[in-house]
Amino acid sequence: MGLLREIEIIGGGPAGASAAIAALKETGAVRLYEKSRFPRHKVCGEFLSPEIAPLLERLGMFEAFTAAGPARIRRLILRFRTREKRCVLPEAAYGLSRYTFDHMLLRAARRREGSTSQEAYSTRIMAHGRKAIAPRGRRLFGFKAHFEGPSDDAVELYFFNGCYVGINTVEGGITNVSGLGPEQLLRARGFEIDELAAEFDPLRERLRPLRRTMDWMTTGPLVFETHFDAANGVYPAGDALSFVDPFTGSGIVSAVLTGSLAGSAAARGTPVEDYLSECRRRLQRPFLISSVFRKAVANGWGEYLAPFVPGTWLVRLTRPA
Numbered sequence: 001m002g003l004l005r006e007i008e009i010i011g012g013g014p015a016g017a018s019a020a021i022a023a024l025k026e027t028g029a030v031r032l033y034e035k036s037r038f039p040r041h042k043v044c045g046e047f048l049s050p051e052i053a054p055l056l057e058r059l060g061m062f063e064a065f066t067a068a069g070p071a072r073i074r075r076l077i078l079r080f081r082t083r084e085k086r087c088v089l090p091e092a093a094y095g096l097s098r099y100t101f102d103h104m105l106l107r108a109a110r111r112r113e114g115s116t117s118q119e120a121y122s123t124r125i126m127a128h129g130r131k132a133i134a135p136r137g138r139r140l141f142g143f144k145a146h147f148e149g150p151s152d153d154a155v156e157l158y159f160f161n162g163c164y165v166g167i168n169t170v171e172g173g174i175t176n177v178s179g180l181g182p183e184q185l186l187r188a189r190g191f192e193i194d195e196l197a198a199e200f201d202p203l204r205e206r207l208r209p210l211r212r213t214m215d216w217m218t219t220g221p222l223v224f225e226t227h228f229d230a231a232n233g234v235y236p237a238g239d240a241l242s243f244v245d246p247f248t249g250s251g252i253v254s255a256v257l258t259g260s261l262a263g264s265a266a267a268r269g270t271p272v273e274d275y276l277s278e279c280r281r282r283l284q285r286p287f288l289i290s291s292v293f294r295k296a297v298a299n300g301w302g303e304y305l306a307p308f309v310p311g312t313w314l315v316r317l318t319r320p321a
């Protein structure tokens with residue numbers, strides 16, 4: 001009998017927890033390492049595209065997900081300085097806080113986690129998040145807070161001054177407001193996000209009936225990049241593999257997808273190169289489309305191009321294959 005395979009997973013976020021659950025379906029030998037305490041809030045749009053449902057079904061987690069009471073999101077609204085675009089989503093999406101989603105997955109992984117007492121060799125999955133390096137002064141930072149007040153079934157994106165802010169409902173009728181902005185703009189305002197939001201009339205009016213229930217959280221710098229090249233026999237997943245512009249709403253889905261693929265590949269002994277090739281096939285298009293759109297918005301072209309791009313196209317083109 002050959003040596004048993006033990007999977008070591010570094011990082012307990014959506015990618016790492018999904019990797020653990022997927023690997024545990026094929027081997028009982030999994031060790032999961034996470035340095036942070038859960039549950040916790042994280043800067044995130046907390047929007048989950050419809051593709052999350054079949055991914056969670058395969059992990060045996062969809063029932064727990066629906067029990068958490070995610071909001072259903074059925075419409076998309078894009079707001080620029082002089083234009084607005086609305087559409088109905090091809091399929092209903094979901095809104096669930098990272099506080100609830102991450103804890104749900106990690107708790108399930110921990111319940112099933114096991115290791116072998118027999119002689120074994122380890123395979124490692126890196127799902128620890130991103131390590132970003134960017135020139136000071138030209139960096140991007142994310143921010144997020146929860147609000148109470150009127151809620152609806154739309155995900156709204158506001159684009160202004162090189163920033164964008166997303167708004168959608170999560171569980172319990174809470175409204176999540178998150179965004180991304182350039183360092184120079186945020187520093188000029190002392191990272192006072194309320195001040196930034198008040199500068200764009202449509203956003204200020206949208207937030208007027210809401211009451212913020214937590215301090216603004218910030219994170220960064222954010223660097224959008226992919227790592228589809230093999231690295232020393234390690235399986236990278238989640239942000240450690242690919243950090244796609246958050247406005248696409250596919251970040252959490254991509255994390256669960258790549259984590260699931262990494263867990264299964266590691267448990268089966270699939271070569272890292274083959275795993276990375278599959279990730280490239282599924283993620284390269286949304287990464288490219290989101291990069292093009294982000295640059296268009298940053299250069300002020302977004303509101304002029306938006307009328308010519310059907311909203312349903314934008315939704316479909318930024319989803320993992």
